Amino acid sequence: MGLYEVCAGIFIPIISIFYKIEVIGKERVPMDEPLIFASNHKNNLDPMLIGSFMPRKVSYMAKKELFNNKIVGSFLKNINVFPVDRSKTDISTIKTALKILKSNGALGIFPEGSRMKQEKLGKAKAGTSMLAIRGKARVCPVSIITTYKLFTKITIYIDEPISFESYYGQKLNSKEYEMLSQHALDIVGENIKKYGD
Structure with a gap:
């Protein structure tokens, strides 16, 4: 058992003390192909929820500053997190993401690009569909529905x-990538409205 599984095994019982967790649609997740989980993002718990409750290991990108500390950086790498430079187009990050997809791995991506504190979803950026098309990966829309x-x-x-x-x-x-990414985000939003209390 690796560090990823250990962390998920610790996180799940702890988060379950403070929230009632319901996961719907696990059976829809393809298990042996490149995949992107595309989710809304309003809280720092979001990547941990998806990383722990999906039936597959999920890799995430995080701002490169978190990797400046060697201990923190080593920990993040061991739980499938890799750095991204948010100030510019980061070719090395794109290559890492595509390498994960081309080895049949799963990526977790927030199409909006960052946390959205307001209730309404933001606009999708190009990255989700760009990686899906270049990495020949399907996209699973994931709606995190909670206050x-x-x-x-x-x-x-x-x-x-x-x-x-087809692309x-x-x-x-x-603009075309943004439009395709927005399609996935719109599904996320529709399900928040449909299944939210």
Whole structure:
């Protein structure tokens, strides 16, 4: 058992003390192909929830500053987190993400790009669909439905994977990538409205 599994094994019982967790749609997750989990993002717990409650190991990117401390950086790498420079287009991060997908791994991505504190979802950035198309990966829209008030319910709703296969090999511009990413985010938003209390 690796550090990833150990951390998930510690996190799940602890988070379950403070919230009632319901996961819907685990059976929809493909287990042996490149996959992107695309989720809304309003709390720092979001990546830990997806990383712990999905039926697959999930790799995430995090701001490079977190890796400045060698101990923290080593820990993050051992739980499938890799650095990204948010100030510019980071080619090395894209290469790492594509390498994970091309080895049939799973990525966790927030299409909005960062945390959104307001109730309304933000606009999707190009990265989700760009990685899905270049990495030939399907995208699972994941809706985290909660207020994050203590002792309330957290519903994690996993929808059917989306394929962008018809766009493989095409040269798309950033607006077109954004439009495709927005499609996944719109599904996330629809399920928040549908299944939210």
